[in-house]
Amino acid sequence: MDSHFNQRSFASTANQVKSFTRKNKFALLIAALVLIVVYWQAIRPIRVNAQCTSEASHNSRILLKNKAESTTDWKQKEEYENLIKKNMYLRSDYEAYYKRCLRGHGIFL
Template sequence: MSNPVRLSVVGILVVIVFLFYWYEWRPSRVRAECQTSSADEAAALLRSKAAVESNQYLRAEMERAAEKGMFYAEDQERKYQNCLRANGLAK
């Protein structure tokens, strides 16, 4: 192969690798990281909600749920969407 042909092939491969990274690999990594961090943040939020709860029974239930790693789905979804926005994957 001549030098310009090799350069063209290398250039095309670089573009393909970059496009794969930007549109496939990076978003999947960001989504996985956002899923993990949003669950942790939602569980921490449940613990903080339990701390300010005035009803003793409800407070105890919320603390037990937080110890098990549970959280409100709405809190987790809100944290997840905020993380995606912060990383440029959602509007």
């Protein structure tokens, strides 16, 4: 008897949902579009920014190591190695990688 009540309750709820959906199609469509726009304009750029920040930092450090290995100027090599020891990178390399990553995700600065 209890399962019969649950089936009837479920069917009743399903009918109510169908009725609500039919009556409010336009409002539901607008709500869905608003959610998509909020995601695309607010949430997505935040996620892309975090990813690009991490990528640019990592790639800039690798590039600095490669520059230190390939340079023939001992003074420049010493400067690069000091930055590497401090776990740093060149700002210009970071910015280039960061902008390239953002552009790759369709965000233009």
